[in-house]
Amino acid sequence: xxxxxxxxxxxxxxxxxxxxxxxxxxxxxxxxxxxxxxxxxxxxxxxxxxxxxxxxxxxxxxxxxxxxxxxxxxxxxxxxxxxxxxxxxxxxxxxxxxxxxxxxxxxxxxxxxxxxxxxxxxxxxxxxxxxxxxxxxxxxxxxxxxxxxxxxxxxxxxxxxxxxxxxxxxxxxxxxxxxxxxxxxxxxxxxxxxxxxxxxxxxxxxxxxxxxxxxxxxxxxxxxxxxxxxxxxxxxx
Amino acid sequence: xxxxxxxxxxxxxxxxxxxxxxxxxxxxxxxxxxxxxxxxxxxxxxxxxxxxxxxxxxxxxxxxxxxxxxxxxxxxxxxxxxxxxxxxxxxxxxxxxxxxxxxxxxxxxxxxxxxxxxxxxxxxxxxxxxxxxxxxxxxxxxxxxxxxxxxxxxxxxxxxxxxxxxxxxxxxxxxxxxxxxxxxxxxxxxxxxxxxxxxxxxxxxxxxxxx
Ligand SMILES: [Zn+2]
Numbered sequence: 344x345x346x347x348x349x350x351x352x353x354x355x356x357x358x359x360x361x362x363x364x365x366x367x368x369x370x371x372x373x374x375x376x377x378x379x380x381x382x383x384x385x386x387x388x389x390x391x392x393x394x395x396x397x398x399x400x401x402x403x404x405x406x407x408x409x410x411x412x413x414x415x416x417x418x419x420x421x422x423x424x425x426x427x428x429x430x431x432x433x434x435x436x437x438x439x440x441x442x443x444x445x446x447x448x449x450x451x452x453x454x455x456x457x458x459x460x461x462x463x464x465x466x467x468x469x470x471x472x473x474x475x476x477x478x479x480x481x482x483x484x485x486x487x488x489x490x491x492x493x494x495x496x497x498x499x500x501x502x503x504x505x506x507x508x509x510x511x512x513x514x515x516x517x518x519x520x521x522x523x524x525x526x527x528x529x530x531x532x533x534x535x536x537x538x539x540x541x542x543x544x545x546x547x548x549x550x551x552x553x554x555x556x557x558x559x560x561x562x563x564x565x566x567x568x569x570x571x572x573x574x575x576x577x578x579x580x
Numbered sequence: 581x582x583x584x585x586x587x588x589x590x591x592x593x594x595x596x597x598x599x600x601x602x603x604x605x606x607x608x609x610x611x612x613x614x615x616x617x618x619x620x621x622x623x624x625x626x627x628x629x630x631x632x633x634x635x636x637x638x639x640x641x642x643x644x645x646x647x648x649x650x651x652x653x654x655x656x657x658x659x660x661x662x663x664x665x666x667x668x669x670x671x672x673x674x675x676x677x678x679x680x681x682x683x684x685x686x687x688x689x690x691x692x693x694x695x696x697x698x699x700x701x702x703x704x705x706x707x708x709x710x711x712x713x714x715x716x717x718x719x720x721x722x723x724x725x726x727x728x729x730x731x732x733x734x735x736x737x738x739x740x741x742x743x744x745x746x747x748x749x750x751x752x753x754x755x756x757x758x759x760x761x762x763x764x765x766x767x768x769x770x771x772x773x774x775x776x777x778x779x780x781x782x783x784x785x786x787x788x789x790x791x
Binding site (some may be wrong): 346371383421423427430436438460470473476477478480481482485492494496499527542543544545547550556561566 | 582589590591592594595598599601602603605606609610611613614618620621622623625626628629631632633634636637638639640641642643646649650651653654658661664665671673676677731773
């Protein structure tokens, strides 16, 4: 899907990106059909671990590719693409909590800068780009609101060499896509409750009685990824 | 370490992900996730859902110069906020509440000690140190009480709670957590309301002990 719409210089960019994947995504099996590339193919930095995959469905969403390029290559064009996609939604999202337009833009800027500065924390094997940005946004809104940092879990120590495979990333994206469809199919008032819950408008008591999102499969999928990381860590020691 | 069997209820995780959980509870949820892979994955799942909501939000028009201003700031040096690291049995979130120092225990009698981390209108969070075989002084509470075990284990009428287990007790539960034999039990308890005592310590002393 993604590779079909990208042309010209960006093709080379993707290949470069792939060359970088094995650094984070060990043993990853992803690749491109050579015929999709019109331009000359630059030498890959890492040749092994790359297989040919013809199905275009076996690729990452544009957002994930942009974000990986920000993370691994500090690519400003990719960051600009992330900005164009998320900044307007983010502003709308923040304003739904009653934030003024001016303050919402401040938060949008803060969040986007955090996306750039903390890109090493982005892990597509655990959650899609919008999930990561959602998390940053809520943390930021709460810190602004309460003028203090909220308690956060310890970061998982991740071995930079060992990380999940592409199939895990794709599976998480697919689960997120299914959830999106499930929410879109809800009746408007039910959908409104889900939105309220994730906008921080419902207490935990209200959530326990009023929502019931099908999160089971996503949870087990993410847990699989986390367990794999943990095993990789064990192997290392 | 035995496996964690008592986890964070989903509604608490969703409220935590959305940032709408009273701070004392948020502290325990963050600490539990630090120790529990299952709840870490579940929290990620709520972030996935939050991301879906974010993605589906109608775009608002942004000022024309916001993008250029943001891009211009990419190279601005910035200092990352220091993150409190885990220390011994205490996850980073609890160490942050302790301001990076070891707990300063205050005796409660019978060898039981406590260290109050926060106490406000929003509720309270405190560390409890319970020698083996000792009970936490009998109490009931107005709201929800969360207890996370950091060392040793305790048991009460609802079961046994080991390291990493999170007990969720609502106001109907009048329980008497008792530390199991072995190392002293260290746990952290949070409420969204002041605790009231049933016995042992005269009511007049309660403000002093702040239990
Ligand atoms: Zn758990």
